[in-house]
Amino acid sequence: MIPLLFAAFAAVLVVSSLLVILHRNPVTSALFLVLAFCSLAALYLLLGAEFVGMVQVIVYAGAIMVLFLFVIMYLNLGHDVEGGVQIALRRGLGWVVGAVLVAEGAMLLARGLALGPETPQSPPPPGGNTRAIGLLLYSRYLFPFEITSLVLLVAMVGAIVITRGRTTPAGPTRAAAPRAAAPPAAPAAGPPDTEPADVPAEEVHA
Amino acid sequence: MPALLANPDTQFVLWALIKIVVILFGLLGVVSYLTFAERKVAGHIQARTGPNRVGPFGLLQPIADVLKLFFKEEFIPAGANKVVFHIAPMLAVIPALVSFSVVPVGPNFTVTDLNVGLLLFLAMSSLGVYSITLAGWSSNNKYALLGGLRSSAQMISYELAMGLSTVGVLMLAGSLSLVDIVHAQQRYWFIVQQPLAFIIFLITAFAETNRAPFDLPEAEAELVAGFHTEYSSMKWGLFFLGEYANMITISSIAVTLFLGGWNGPWLPEPLKFLWYFAKLAALLFFFMWVRWTFPRLRYDQLMLLGWKVLLPLALLNVMVTAVGLWWAVGR
Numbered sequence: 067m068i069p070l071l072f073a074a075f076a077a078v079l080v081v082s083s084l085l086v087i088l089h090r091n092p093v094t095s096a097l098f099l100v101l102a103f104c105s106l107a108a109l110y111l112l113l114g115a116e117f118v119g120m121v122q123v124i125v126y127a128g129a130i131m132v133l134f135l136f137v138i139m140y141l142n143l144g145h146d147v148e149g150g151v152q153i154a155l156r157r158g159l160g161w162v163v164g165a166v167l168v169a170e171g172a173m174l175l176a177r178g179l180a181l182g183p184e185t186p187q188s189p190p191p192p193g194g195n196t197r198a199i200g201l202l203l204y205s206r207y208l209f210p211f212e213i214t215s216l217v218l219l220v221a222m223v224g225a226i227v228i229t230r231g232r233t234t235p236a237g238p239t240r241a242a243a244p245r246a247a248a249p250p251a252a253p254a255a256g257p258p259d260t261e262p263a264d265v266p267a268e269e270v271h272a
Numbered sequence: 273m274p275a276l277l278a279n280p281d282t283q284f285v286l287w288a289l290i291k292i293v294v295i296l297f298g299l300l301g302v303v304s305y306l307t308f309a310e311r312k313v314a315g316h317i318q319a320r321t322g323p324n325r326v327g328p329f330g331l332l333q334p335i336a337d338v339l340k341l342f343f344k345e346e347f348i349p350a351g352a353n354k355v356v357f358h359i360a361p362m363l364a365v366i367p368a369l370v371s372f373s374v375v376p377v378g379p380n381f382t383v384t385d386l387n388v389g390l391l392l393f394l395a396m397s398s399l400g401v402y403s404i405t406l407a408g409w410s411s412n413n414k415y416a417l418l419g420g421l422r423s424s425a426q427m428i429s430y431e432l433a434m435g436l437s438t439v440g441v442l443m444l445a446g447s448l449s450l451v452d453i454v455h456a457q458q459r460y461w462f463i464v465q466q467p468l469a470f471i472i473f474l475i476t477a478f479a480e481t482n483r484a485p486f487d488l489p490e491a492e493a494e495l496v497a498g499f500h501t502e503y504s505s506m507k508w509g510l511f512f513l514g515e516y517a518n519m520i521t522i523s524s525i526a527v528t529l530f531l532g533g534w535n536g537p538w539l540p541e542p543l544k545f546l547w548y549f550a551k552l553a554a555l556l557f558f559f560m561w562v563r564w565t566f567p568r569l570r571y572d573q574l575m576l577l578g579w580k581v582l583l584p585l586a587l588l589n590v591m592v593t594a595v596g597l598w599w600a601v602g603r
Contacts, residue, residue, distance in 0.1 A: 067281045093353075093356070093409065094356075097356070097406075100402070116386070116387065116388045116391075117388055117391070120388050120391035120392060120394075120395050121391070123395035123398070123399065124391065124394055124395045124398050124435075127395075127398070127399060128395060128398025128399055128401070128431070129398060129428060129431070132398075132401050132402070132405065132424050132427075132428055133424075133428070135402075135405055135406075135409075135424070136405070136421065136424050136425070139405070139409050139417065139420070139421060140421065196387070196388060196448055
């Protein structure tokens with residue numbers, strides 16, 4: 067039964083991954099990527115890695131792809147916007163890298179390296195592999211784990227700096243100025259609410 | 273044929289199918305009467321009687337409603353993306369039904385006891401965003417699109433706080449399996465040790481199910497009907513069903529995590545599931561009560577509450593729980 071399920075999910079994974087790159091509509095491509103992530107999660111489950119499988123769905127399918135879709139819909143991308151030399155260059159590079167990958171795969175298969183598991187299957191630990199992963203993360207792999215979280219923190223700070231930087235150097239724009247400009251403007255005659263609703267820059271998420 | 277039936281794989285599949293059918297029909301029946309309950313509760317909160325014409329006390333009203341939905345004309349807008357337009361309503365119902373499969377209803381009644389049951393629930397609730405986002409996008413309608421975009425921002429923001437609010441319970445129970453979590457609450461419920469987490473979980477539950485006061489994706493005063501503006505007939509009905517099924521699932525998870533699941537005094541072991549149903553009913557009533565009592569939040573207030581209040585509080589709760597556990601266990 068397990069090989070049958072594996073074959074089914076692997077087939078869905080391959081077909082949906084192909085459709086991600088072959089389909090013209092960006093939204094449909096993104097949806098096929100979600101399907102690919104979900105079938106990959108199913109493969110993890112079949113391997114007995116239930117924690118990794120669930121996290122795959124939560125993080126990739128549930129969070130990252132939703133943000134992708136959000137951006138695609140927000141920009142209303144109907145088709146590929148790029149053209150000319152750039153896209154041709156990128157396409158050529160893609161073919162080369164793809165050919166190398168296929169050659170590598172073929173070589174591995176030809177030498178019989180990908181047949182069967184290398185390590186004997188061990189029975190799952192009593193607390194499930196969630197506990198095992200947690201223990202390893204906080205003991206043996208603590209340093210790489212902390213480095214990874216630091217890199218993510220840097221990326222987050224970078225994103226915030228980029229979004230704020232756009233409004234501040236251009237002088238007293240709406241987002242940056244109102245607090246500073248409020249005291250002198252208040253006693254002047256005129257309608258009290260000429261200042262547009264001051265939404266600070268940090269309100270804009272996503 | 274007997275050989276096939278004796279095969280453990282076949283038996284497993286058959287057994288699972290039977291349990292799934294029982295849960296599925298039970299859930300759908302409860303959903304239809306939940307709509308009736310909601311209308312009755314709303315009526316009495318607003319000093320009306322609610323539906324009382326169809327059958328005794330209006331008890332046949334849900335059947336009439338469903339029949340009406342089936343016989344309505346189905347309409348697909350001209351510029352709609354047809355395939356996605358059909359998929360979106362299905363996605364509204366499926367995640368809620370799937371995550372119900374890990375809920376322990378009684379001492380020996382769960383469809384499956386996964387050792388990552390809670391993660392399955394979080395995964396399914398994160399997939400629930402797609403139905404609304406896709407419905408809004410595929411309708412080719414600006415109000416629907418706005419509703420869809422709002423919902424994706426809202427649900428992503430509140431998912432984080434929801435996930436973090438469950439971490440305290442995980443630390444106390446030491447397991448991700450919902451059955452184990454219920455067993456860990458035999459002496460007292462986790463709401464005693466995790467009151468803050470329970471409040472955060474409830475608030476985020478309202479946001480995740482798009483119920484008032486967080487029903488911005490379908491705010492009728494600004495967006496006509498939000499993401500389901502263009503939907504009619506049973507496709508609209510599926511969104512409706514999805515909302516209530518989600519309510520039941522998320523309330524079941526709240527009962528399991530914080531209110532002790534089927535644990536309770538007096539009743540003998542085989543009847544303990546009645547406790548689960550009583551707690552579930554109380555929470556569902558609370559959902560309705562809140563909907564007909566509080567006004568809708570503004571969009572910026574919603575984001576402020578999610579990111580600047582609930583998320584830091586949930587993190588604080590995780591920290592306090594960790595320190596408390598370390599203090600209690602380490603000594």
